[in-house]
Amino acid sequence: MTDRITLLKHFYKKHSRLPSYSEMLKLFNVSSKNAVFKMINKWIEEGFLKKDEGKLAPAEKLFALPYLGVIKAGFPILAEENKEYLSLDDYLIGDxxxxxxxxxxxxxxxxxxxxxxxxxxxxxxxxxxxxxxxxxxxxxxxxxxxxxxxxxxxxxxxxxxxxxxxxxxxxxxxxxxxxxxxxxxxxx
Amino acid sequence: MTDRITLLKHFYKKHSRLPSYSEMLKLFNVSSKNAVFKMINKWIEEGFLKKDEGKLAPAEKLFALPYLGVIKAGFPILAEENKEYLSLDDYLIGDxxxxxxxxxxxxxxxxxxxxxxxxxxxxxxxxxxxxxxxxxxxxxxxxxxxxxxxxxxxxxxxxxxxxxxxxxxxxxxxxxxxxxxxxxxxxx
DNA sequence: CAGTATAGTAAACAAAAGTTCACTCTGTCA
DNA sequence: TGACAGAGTGAACTTTTGTTTACTATACTG
Missing domain, CATH: 2.10.109.10 (Umud Fragment, subunit A)
Structure with a gap:
């Protein structure tokens, strides 16, 4: 089974919006909204999602790519906590x-x-x-x-x-x- | 006053999500949800928004850039109905x-x-x-x-x-x- | 092994969302 | 001038959402 954050990313990419709780029930194959509720809170803590004026929204970590900066000698390839994410659209398009x-x-x-x-x-x-x-x-x-x-x-x-x-x-x-x-x- | 589609684009870019009806009331400075309802339907027809499993979602036209293809002689600069929109993120990022x-x-x-x-x-x-x-x-x-x-x-x-x-x-x-x-x- | 954290079920619920209806106001155009 | 379309108001209403509470099962930990 693909892990759930991946499913969520796919959904967001495909639909340009986050799934609602009830859609997540199907997406993650659980039957209780509370299960979803807990996942979401975990993901908010982990930085994949955020609360924006009380509404759920994707954070950069969900849709942008890790940005490793300049390649240098002792370069630890994707040490999981890179912290930096960059969306090409944002980077390239000014107005x-x-x-x-x-x-x-x-x-x-x-x-x-x-x-x-x-x-x-x-x-x-x-x-x-x-x-x-x-x-x-x-x-x-x-x-x-x-x-x-x-x-x-x-x-x-x-x-x-x-x-x-x-x-x-x-x-x-x-x-x-x-x-x-x-x-x-x-x-x- | 900035036109409303522009306000909507800004909101989407800033929050990575669409505003809810009540948020649109403030955003567009109207006081009836029905006004919003009508705008939205117009925008769906015009291709800025779409209904995705009954839920409102942005269409490419809202967030992607017009794609003019190859530059050629009689090239009509942005004839308003270009039809083609391309998101750089989608174009460049495979997996x-x-x-x-x-x-x-x-x-x-x-x-x-x-x-x-x-x-x-x-x-x-x-x-x-x-x-x-x-x-x-x-x-x-x-x-x-x-x-x-x-x-x-x-x-x-x-x-x-x-x-x-x-x-x-x-x-x-x-x-x-x-x-x-x-x-x-x-x-x- | 007891004890606690983790992930899930199930049900209940208030708040908010999206939709519909009836009506008003304003400008246009034939 | 009259009628018609476009844009907005306001209120009512249904459905869905996100949240909460209580309880269960499984796994991990010291």
Whole structure:
């Protein structure tokens, strides 16, 4: 039998909500709500769950991943009490309401570690600071590049992070749509 | 006034649960539960919420980010009905119960786009296929490298994804602890 | 072996949750 | 101008929830 915290995690992941007491009866295969009540209190003490304004809510430990920090020599692999948990969504996404995801095509940003097939998190906004990676429309064409400004002409232009591409000076216009806040890449 | 869906998103993000009807009264500043009832039904139709075994649950649209796929020429920026939503946690993490996060130090994996300061998602297991990026202990030292096997001696060894490092042949032993499933990097 | 902690059953219950009904107010538009 | 839709009020009501109490069985401990 899978242990109960695992069942609970699965339920939370699948439904994006915690089961009610009566649902836990079935989930854990017990017949008394008091059994559930006791489990829950134990889990609250252990940090898997918490009481939030009197209502049951999952704690980080239930849905986030253990975060081991920097790998160092005497590194005790998962000593059960790591204490630190990190949710990638929280870590990567600053302002969810103005962000979206984009799949990258092409190799023009390899220099900064953005490859074909990667997914970037873009935060919508009309301007950007120099040197940041922007999603822009240059002469009606969408692209992902680094924003630069010409010292003498004071005009903005785009550069790839890959020496095999030339710089991109707009013939007509250059519009910024957002800045790249993060990249993620899955292997295989 | 912030619009209500935004308030709801904030609540969900902050508490990892949906508010109850009575909490929504305060949150939305209304005084009748029926008002809430109607809002909820509208949101269910719009795809922000859903009914899961009779219980209210958030739908992807409430907590995940819009996913625009590959950037292409006539690309309509967020045409409001994108239909596709992606949660990074779901996308990146295969098996939460055997995964953990590690912050990367050093430049030995730059060749595959893993830089100092990046966070990798590691899935615990004792073995790995050749060519994958592994978390391993080579002669008592922890490291992140690519797993290889010598054709003639049939022995496993590690290689960096950076030409400036030599290959690593274990003097004594080589232990695999997991494979790197994904990387994430935040800019700035 | 007595003694105590742990995990469960069973039943009872107040509080809260979600739903429904009837009604009001306001703005829109034909 | 009148009617209709949208958004909200207020109250009543049923069901479910989470909690409590009392008791049982099993296992562990000194």
């Amino acid at each position: 969810p309401s103005s962000s979206f995801l984009l799949k990258v095509s092409g190799d023009s940003m390899e220099g900064v570690g953005i490859f074909e097939g990667d997914i970037v998190i873009v935060e919508k906004k009309r301007d950007a600071s120099l040197g940041t990676i922007v999603l822009a429309q240059i002469d009606r064409e969408w692209t992902l590049k680094i924003l630069r400004r010409d010292r003498s002409t004071r005009k903005y232009y785009l550069v790839a992070a890959n020496p095999k591409y030339p710089d991109f000076y707009p013939h007509e216009d250059l519009q910024i749509f957002g800045t790249v806040k993060a990249v993620v890449r899955k292997f295989n | 939460p119960s055997s995964s953990f996060l590690l912050k990367v130090s050093g430049d030995s994996m730059e060749g595959v786009g893993i830089f100092e300061g990046d966070i990798v998602i590691v899935e615990k297991k004792r073995d790995a296929s050749l060519g994958t990026i592994v978390l391993a202990q080579i002669d008592r030292e922890w490291t992140l490298k690519i797993l290889r096997r010598d054709r003639s001696t049939r022995k496993y060894y590690l290689v960096a994804a950076n030409p400036k490092y030599p290959d690593f042949y274990p003097h004594e032993d080589l232990q695999i602890f997991g494979t790197v499933k994904a990387v994430v990097r935040k800019f700035n």
